[in-house]
Amino acid sequence: MNRQQLVSVAWALAALGSAGPAPALTKRYQAPPDTVMLTPSEMPGYAKAQANCTSCHSAEYMRYQPPNAGRPYWDAMVHRMKTVFNAPIDDADMPAIVDYLSATYGNKNGK
Ligand code: HEC
Structure with missing residues (x-):
């Protein structure tokens, strides 16, 4: 699929989304926190x-x-x-x- 076709597909999906229930594309992904520390140890x-x-x-x-x-x-x-x-x-x-x-x-x- 070339770039132009990809753009068309994206528009088609956007159009579908506005007609019906929210498409999967709008799902949110919660990235893991970047502040996790190593478990403390006496070692x-x-x-x-x-x-x-x-x-x-x-x-x-x-x-x-x-x-x-x-x-x-x-x-x-x-x-x-x-x-x-x-x-x-x-x-x-x-x-x-x-x-x-x-x-x-x-x-x-x-x-
Ligand atoms: C110079 C940067 C750097 C340092 C320092 C570093 N890492 Fe990583 N580590 C990476 C990168 C890059 C990845 C791969 C990320 C990915 O695959 O998405 C990674 C991935 C990992 C993973 C996930 C599993 C895997 O194979 O991808 C573990 C576990 C990990 N590191 C442990 C360690 C440990 C233990 C140390 C200290 C000994 C360490 N890292 C130090 C860069 C580093």
Whole structure:
């Protein structure tokens, strides 16, 4: 479909909408809050995660990972942030961060 056709479809939908009940196009999407903080913890990785994991996105992302995911999942996630998205995470800080994340957001048993 080219641009002109898209515009026509948009107008057709708008016309339909004004005749009948509100079309699906007017549905609202509530974006998640961008102010979610990391869950506090006594673990040393908590401060390191605060320093390394919340500059690009909120802790919202951590909350929606599989709750049964273990340490390897979080280890891969932290490495992914560094290699794929160039997150400036010091390799020496990674184990503590992964410990904190898997204990706080994962299955807690380290597997
Ligand atoms: C340099 C910026 C940056 C930093 C720093 C960063 N992330 Fe991300 N993160 C991203 C981007 C970009 C995405 C992908 C967003 C998307 O897919 O929509 C993402 C996505 C995620 C996701 C969602 C799952 C996924 O695979 O997309 C999780 C969980 C996550 N990050 C955890 C972390 C953790 C833990 C840290 C700290 C170790 C961290 N992030 C640091 C940029 C960053």
